[in-house]
Amino acid sequence: MKKTILTAVILISALFGAQAQRIKGSDTMLPLSQKEAESFMKANKGKTVTVTGGGSGVGISALLEGTTDLAQSSRKIKFDEKQKLQEAGKSVKEVIAAYDALAVVVNPSNKVQKLTREQLEGIFTGKIKNWKEVGGADLKIIPYARETSSGTYEFFKESVLKNKNYMSGIMSMPATGAIVQSISQTPGAIGYIGLAYLNKNVKAVHVSYDKGKTYTEPSIVNAKNKTYPVVRPLYYYYVISAESKVKPFIDYVLSAQGQKIITEIGFITVK
DSSP: OHHHHHHHHHHHHHHHHHHEEEEEEOSTTHHHHHHHHHHHHHHSTTOEEEEEEEOHHHHHHHHHHTSOSEEEESSOOOHHHHHHHHHTTOOEEEEEEEEEEEEEEEOTTOOOOEEEHHHHHHHHHTSOOBGGGGTSOSOBOEEEEEOTTOHHHHHHHHHTSTTOOOOTTOEEESSHHHHHHHHHHOTTEEEEEEGGGOOTTSEEOEEESSTTSOOBOOOHHHHHTTOSOOEEEEEEEEEGGGHHHHHHHHHHHHSHHHHHHHHHTTOBOOO
């Protein structure tokens, strides 16, 4: 009897495991994947999708380890990551699921409304230390960054800092939500977050990439018309041998319904 029950449990677990799909990685993509998964499961009874964050690098490592089916990433896969996967006999496929504008945010009490890319570079590399240097109050600047495994950390360094190193001892946060919370409680703080995380607890500054000639607000409209400069693709990566398992979800995300969800939660569609 016990053996029969055990066999049944194993069979049920195997069946559930075959249907369940795991997504892991970028915190920026967390609200996107969670909402898509919720909608996908409603439309596909019996299918289970679990979504967790941890950072883009964590998601790609999980793909290598076989502990996720889809890696969500807010940056392109690195050469060494791709090489490790190939050495493990895993060929990966890349899919752009959406685009995201990266907003630079400050405490709502901060009177600074706009910053150039050069000023942002100075702030995050530690050369500019006081808000009065960029037209604000006599107040120490406290920059916040994501941790090094984050795709957002990598993208900001590449696009805004032009690959210069962040200042030594910068406040490193494990998740985007933690940056929002810290900035909302710290008058001198500044950080960067995906557009979908913007709320009334922080203030987005307008950014200039032409040395102060024009400043643009981070918004879906400005990202779509390409006037806002800090925009990046958001990716899903999967092992090609597992394509039959993940393709229904990928197809759903890229469908009209899936892309409608992307717009609703503050990201930019692929079309």
